[in-house]
Amino acid sequence: MEQFFQQLTNGLAVGGIYALIALGYTMVYGVLKLINFAHGDLFSIGAYLGLTLLLSMGLFDKIGALASVLLLVVMVMVLVAIIGALLERVAYKPLRQSHRLTAVVSALGASIFFQNAIMAIYGPGLLVYPHDLLPRIAVNIFGVDIPLMRIVMFLASVVLMAALYFFIQKTKIGTAIRAVAIDQGAARLMGINVDRVIMLVFCIGPALGGSAGLMVGLYYGQINFNMGWMYGLKAFTAAILGGIGNIPGAMLGGLLLGVIEAMGAAYISIAWKDALSFGVLILILIARPTGLLGERVAEKV
Amino acid sequence: MLLSIKNLRVNYGNVEALHGISLQVDAGEIVTILGANGAGKSTTLNAISGLVHITDGSIDFQGTALHTLPAHEIVKFKITQSPEGRRVFGTLTVEENLMLGAFTSANPERIAASKQWIFELFPRLEERRKQLAGTLSGGEQQMLAIGRALMSNPKILLLDEPSLGLAPILVKSIFETVKTINKAGVTVILVEQNAKAALKLAHRGYVMEVGNIVLADSAENLLKNKQVQRAYLGGGH
Numbered sequence: 228m229e230q231f232f233q234q235l236t237n238g239l240a241v242g243g244i245y246a247l248i249a250l251g252y253t254m255v256y257g258v259l260k261l262i263n264f265a266h267g268d269l270f271s272i273g274a275y276l277g278l279t280l281l282l283s284m285g286l287f288d289k290i291g292a293l294a295s296v297l298l299l300v301v302m303v304m305v306l307v308a309i310i311g312a313l314l315e316r317v318a319y320k321p322l323r324q325s326h327r328l329t330a331v332v333s334a335l336g337a338s339i340f341f342q343n344a345i346m347a348i349y350g351p352g353l354l355v356y357p358h359d360l361l362p363r364i365a366v367n368i369f370g371v372d373i374p375l376m377r378i379v380m381f382l383a384s385v386v387l388m389a390a391l392y393f394f395i396q397k398t399k400i401g402t403a404i405r406a407v408a409i410d411q412g413a414a415r416l417m418g419i420n421v422d423r424v425i426m427l428v429f430c431i432g433p434a435l436g437g438s439a440g441l442m443v444g445l446y447y448g449q450i451n452f453n454m455g456w457m458y459g460l461k462a463f464t465a466a467i468l469g470g471i472g473n474i475p476g477a478m479l480g481g482l483l484l485g486v487i488e489a490m491g492a493a494y495i496s497i498a499w500k501d502a503l504s505f506g507v508l509i510l511i512l513i514a515r516p517t518g519l520l521g522e523r524v525a526e527k528v
Numbered sequence: 529m530l531l532s533i534k535n536l537r538v539n540y541g542n543v544e545a546l547h548g549i550s551l552q553v554d555a556g557e558i559v560t561i562l563g564a565n566g567a568g569k570s571t572t573l574n575a576i577s578g579l580v581h582i583t584d585g586s587i588d589f590q591g592t593a594l595h596t597l598p599a600h601e602i603v604k605f606k607i608t609q610s611p612e613g614r615r616v617f618g619t620l621t622v623e624e625n626l627m628l629g630a631f632t633s634a635n636p637e638r639i640a641a642s643k644q645w646i647f648e649l650f651p652r653l654e655e656r657r658k659q660l661a662g663t664l665s666g667g668e669q670q671m672l673a674i675g676r677a678l679m680s681n682p683k684i685l686l687l688d689e690p691s692l693g694l695a696p697i698l699v700k701s702i703f704e705t706v707k708t709i710n711k712a713g714v715t716v717i718l719v720e721q722n723a724k725a726a727l728k729l730a731h732r733g734y735v736m737e738v739g740n741i742v743l744a745d746s747a748e749n750l751l752k753n754k755q756v757q758r759a760y761l762g763g764g765h
Contacts, residue, residue: 399631406617406628412579413615418603418632418680 232371234493235486240377240446242485243384247439248462249469249477250391251432257408257472258428260327264334265314266436267459268341269307271452273437274444275349277303278356287360296361296445300383300438307437308430315429320422345452356448380442387435388478395474404428408472436462457501461488464508470521479519530555530715531576531607531684536585538571545571547739548585553684558706558716560726560747562760563736569719570612572736573686576717577609578602589684603632609686612719614673618662622653625661625672629679638681645712646675649705667698674705684715691722703729723760727751735760 248270255263277299281287286295318337322330365372395401406414407424414421443458444450465484469476484504491503511518531553538546546568553559561569574580576587578599587594594602608629617625626646630639647654650671656664661672670690677685687706691699703725710716720726727733727747735743735756743750750756 399627402620402624402628403631405620405624409617409619410615413611413617414628415579415599416577416603416609416611416615417628417676418600419628420598420600 229371230493232369233373234489236373236377236381238486238489239482240381240384240485241489242465242482243381243388244439244443244458244481245462245465245485246478246481247384247387247435247442248458249465249481250388250474251436252463252466253469253471253474253477254404254428254432256466257474258404258411258425259319259330261319261330262334262463263314263319263432264331264459265318265337265341266432267455267457267462268338268345269311269314269433269455270436270440270443270458270462271345271450271455272310272341273303273307273440274450274454275345275354275440275452276306276437277441277444278354278450281356281360287357292361299441303437303441304434307440308434311429311433312426314433315426319429320425342453342455349452351452353449353451356444356450358448361445376446380446383442384439387438391431391435392474392478400424400427461504464504467508467518468511470518473518473520476518476520483519529553530557530590531717532586532588533572533576534586534588536572536575536587537583538568538575538580539583540580544583545739546575549736549739549741550585551734551741551744553715553717555683555715556710556713557732558710558718558730560718560720560730560733561736562720562723562726562733562750562756564759565721566738567736568739569736570688573609573688573717573719576602576607576686600632603680606681606683607686608677608680608682608684610670610673610677610688610690612688612692614666614669616661616664616669616672616676618660620661621658622661622664622672623657625676626653626679629676631680633680639679642679642681646678649678649708650675667694667702670694670698670702671705674702674709678709678714682714684717685709687716687718689719689721691720691725699725723756724751 248266251266252263255261280299280302286298314337318333319330322333361376364375366375366378395404403414403419404424406417406419407421411421461484462481465480466477468484469480484507487507488500488504492500529552533549533551535548535550536546537544537548549572561572563569571580575582576594578597582595589605589607592605617628626643630642633639652668653671653675656668661669664672674690690702699722706716707729718726718730727750730747733745733747733750734741743756
C-alpha cells in the first residue's frame with residue numbers, strides 16, 4: 228500500500244509536468260493544426276534559463292526559498308513566452324499560407340536549432356541545479372512519507388492549469404482563442420485579430436512548458452540539452468491521449484500518463500517505463516484516435 | 529451614400545471572380561444581390577468584410593477606404609456579416625457566440641442592450657442560451673448567426689444566403705425579422721438565391737452573372753423584369 232501511494236503521488240507529480248507541456252502542443256494544434264515539434268526544446272530552455280537566473284542572481288540567499296521559486300517561475304515564463312512568440316514569427320508565420328507539411332518541417336528545423344543552440348551555449352554535458360536550495364522534508368499523509376517538493380510541484384502545476392482553464396473558459400480573450408480554433412474566418416468576422424491570438428497562444432504554451440522545465444530542474448536537479456526530446460514526446464502522447472486540441476484533455480492525459488508510467492515502473496519493470504507510455508499512444512491511436520475527450524459534440528450541419 | 533464600391537476586382541489564384549463591379553448602398557436601404565451559384569455574390573460580401581483581398585478598385589464607407597483594412601478592423605466600422613453556411617462556433621454556447629459578436633465593443637451596457645434586443649427578435653435564442661451552438665437546428669443556427677452579427681450594433685448588416693436549407697415557413701419568419709432589423713435603422717445587404725422573397729423584401733437589387741453586374745434597378749422593377757422572371761423567378765413563359 229505504501230508503495231502504491233508513493234507511486235501514485237510520484238505519477239501525479241510527473242503527470243503534472245507532462246500536462247503543462249501537453250497544453251502547449253494542444254493549444255497550438257487547436258489554432259493552427261500544427262504540431263510544434265520545437266515545443267519540447269522550449270521546455271529545455273525553461274530549465275536552462277531557470278538555472279542561469281538562479282545562479283547569476285543569487286536569489287535564494289537574498290529573499291529565501293519560496294519567494295525565489297515564485298520569482299524564478301515568473302521570469303522563466305516571461306522569457307520563454309517571448310522566445311515562443313519569436314519562434315512563431317520566424318518559423319511559422321511566413322508559412323501560414325503554405326502546405327501544412329512545410330510548417331512541420333520548419334518545426335523540426337526549429338527543434339534542431341534550439342537543441343544545438345543550448346548545446347553551444349551550455350555545453351553537451353549534464354548540468355546540475357544546486358541541490359541544497361529546497362528543503363528535503365517529507366510530509367506524512369495517511370502514514371506515508373511524501374516528499375514535500377513532490378506535493379509542491381503537483382500543486383504548482385494544478386494552479387497553473389486552473390488559471391489557464393479559467394482564462395480560456397471565462398474571459399473574453401479566452402473565448403476568442405476558442406473561436407479562432409473553431410473557425411478562423413468566422414473569428415475575423417467578429418473583429419478578432421487572428422494573428423494576435425495565434426501569437427498569444429505561442430506565448431501561453433511556451434510559458435507553461437518553460438515553467439515545467441524549471442520545475443523539473445528544481446525537483447530532479449539534473450538537466451541536459453536534449454531532455455526536451457523525451458519529455459516532449461511524452462507530453463505529445465499525453466495530448467493525444469486526452470484528445471489533441473482539447474485543453475482539459477491535455478490536463479487529463481498528462482496526469483493519467485504520469486500515473487500509468489509510475490505504476491508500470493513500480494509493478495512491471497522500470498526498464499519498460501517508456502515502452503509502456505508509447506504503448507498507450509499506439510493503443511489510443513488504434514482504439515480511439517480522437518482521444519479520451521476529443522470530439523464530444525456532434526455538430527449539425 | 530453609405531457604401532460605394534467602384535470597379536472591384538477579386539482574383540482566386542489565376543481566376544478572376546469579380547470583373548470590376550460597382551454598386552452603391554444608401555443608409556437605411558435593403559439592397560439585395562441576386563444571381564446563380566458562382567456569380568460572385570459571396571465574394572462581393574467577403575470583399576466588403578475584408579476576408580478576400582481585392583486586386584483592383586475601391587470600397588468606400590463614409591470616406592474610409594475599407595479595402596485597405598484587415599477584416600478585424602472593418603468590424604470596428606460597424607459593418608458585420610452573417611456568413612453563408614452560418615458558421616456559428618459549434619462547441620461554444622449560444623451566449624458565448626453572441627458575446628463574440630460584441631468582441632469589438634467595450635461598453636457593457638450597450639452589449640446588454642444589444643443582447644436584450646436580439647432575444648426579443650429571436651426568443652428561441654434566449655431559451656437556448658446555455659446550449660452549444662452545434663446542437664441547434666438549422667433555423668436556430670441561422671438566427672444565431674444573424675444575432676451574433678447584430679451584437680456590435682452594426683450600421684450595415686451583410687446577410688449571405690440566410691434562407692439556405694431552411695423550411696419555407698422559417699424562411700418567411702427570418703425575412704420578416706430582417707425587415708424589423710432594417711426598420712430599426714440597420715442598412716442590409718442581402719445575398720440570396722431565393723430571388724422572389726429577396727425582391728419582395730428589398731428596396732433595390734443588383735443581378736450578377738459570372739463576376740459582373742448585369743442589372744441594377746428598384747426591387748419593384750426587377751420583379752416585373754422579363755429577363756429576371758425567366759432566369760430567377762421561374763416565370764415568364
